[in-house]
Amino acid sequence: MSSLVFPVIYSLCAAMFDGFLVIWTVQVFSVAQVPIEWEEHFVSDKVDPRTQSFLTWESLESVRRNGGHRSLNLTLRKELGLYANVRPCYSLPGYKTRYDNVNLVTIRENTEGEYSGLEHQVVRGVVESLKVITRQASLRVAEYAFHYAKANGRERVSAIHKANIMRKTDGLFLKCCREVAEKYPEITYEEVIIDNCCMMLVKNPSLFDVLVMPNLYGDIISDLCAGLIGGLGLTPSCNIGEGGIALAEAVHGSAPDIAGKNLANPTALLLSSVMMLRHLQLNDKADQIHNAILSTIAEGKYRTVDLGGNSSTSEFIKAVCDHL
Amino acid sequence: MSSLVFPVIYSLCAAMFDGFLVIWTVQVFSVAQVPIEWEEHFVSDKVDPRTQSFLTWESLESVRRNGGHRSLNLTLRKELGLYANVRPCYSLPGYKTRYDNVNLVTIRENTEGEYSGLEHQVVRGVVESLKVITRQASLRVAEYAFHYAKANGRERVSAIHKANIMRKTDGLFLKCCREVAEKYPEITYEEVIIDNCCMMLVKNPSLFDVLVMPNLYGDIISDLCAGLIGGLGLTPSCNIGEGGIALAEAVHGSAPDIAGKNLANPTALLLSSVMMLRHLQLNDKADQIHNAILSTIAEGKYRTVDLGGNSSTSEFIKAVCDHL
């Protein structure tokens, strides 16, 4: 195994899963002979008394608990400047839902908006939250969305907003999207109001291709889209930062109730690891693993509990490895 | 026809439809011998040069264009204190979508939240919107939701929120819901995070009964739900205020492209008028008209263009009247 520098912080998933699911990813990677070296880092939601940090990895020591209030993954997204959260969402042949032919990608601004953390009580019984939109962050995520669309042969970018109500914030977001859209005449650009977008998504998701939006709308719409194809157990995500940094993350949370019981669906994490491989430009390996996952699902013999089956995580993983 | 005082401002719909769809509602009401008297009021999005108001109805003269920016229906909701927006959403037998057995009601706080209109530029390229949540408005809408649930034989109220991020605003909203929930021990109360709620709704909408939520979430989720059963052409809405005031409103907008062409689907407006009749406690008439609408749809002979048919509005209305 040759040794590549491994620029992707991957241990977050270990934290989210008590190390459980990541072990399987490492196994699949090893069967697929992916030429990367892993650095393991323990990420915990308990503060390390020695470093006063919940990240024992030195390079992340600066990422500190934000008053104990912010969730681990949010802190990482913000502190590492992971400005775009990319969630491809496609129907998986062999796993039937009410929808087929879903094939879209949500790109969510990941650092500001409704997630500013700025809130206060004005007087007793009156509270305010601030939604912050900046030109810089909006341009950056719009740029990423169009770049992504172009690089992935996609044809349309839809900016999702509520600028008819939030004229200044969502208005600025749209203005930035329009500016970037002009540089990509080959990509169709449209603007869709979020309520209408949700209605269109449940009626006919094939109307959408790449969707770009402020933080909270991305949170909402990406989960909606995940629901269309079967749920968060199946949908990968990758957080993109500046300078080549990326964080692949299964967004389904650590499911403490089943952690360590060999019951979790490893699909979302495996597909996230495929996104990581593409980010590292290990496209052959990515394709190989991706196909093995899709074949396993298409075959339909191994279904984890969340999908109504009774396969264990290890049985599913074994099937994926057999397909490699 | 006996003459009841008619406390419901209904002319908004006329404004939204250039008077077109309301005419049909009046016709259905007359065939059903609904004992109400109509007052017609012209509501326009042009300011009346005489009164400087876009409402020529004297009693609404105080409702003025808010800098020309706010939409007509939003102004009415806010200025009339229409604090709860109620949108029942149920599968219509005979009109097939991907879902059957949807039967839920969204109750949206209608006066504040992300719709505060408070926005400003901090410095160039940095803008903020304020989301305002008050104890008063939250208690009021929560109270309405539980009251509605009880009065309509519903069993569960779900408060939809993102209090894991907006701890203060959505946190206050939840706190108020909890306070009210305690007064209704016979109603099951639960809290669902909005992203998860959207995923659950597209996977299994029958998990929900009554949903109560801040303004923007209500805007988003009610449209999502409308999509599940066929779209805004089919879903009624009613805005509830203090002191018996209510405004029944089809939320699909005025569809200027088809206005006056005898093509619009009158279902949403008719079902909204049924809500109005229930509000006026004319329940027999409400049932009668409701059944006639449902029968017409179940029969399946008359489908307007939005539902893939080629019936005109008047053909559909005639069928409804025939069922009365």
Ligand SMILES: CC(C)[C@H](C(=O)O)[C@@H](O)C(=O)O
């Ligand atoms: C867990 C939560 C804070 C997070 C978010 O709101 O972003 C999650 O919903 C997600 O989408 O990754």
Ligand SMILES: CC(C)[C@H](C(=O)O)[C@@H](O)C(=O)O
């Ligand atoms: C037209 C628009 C301002 C309105 C809203 O956002 O409330 C609409 O979407 C609705 O749901 O009635």
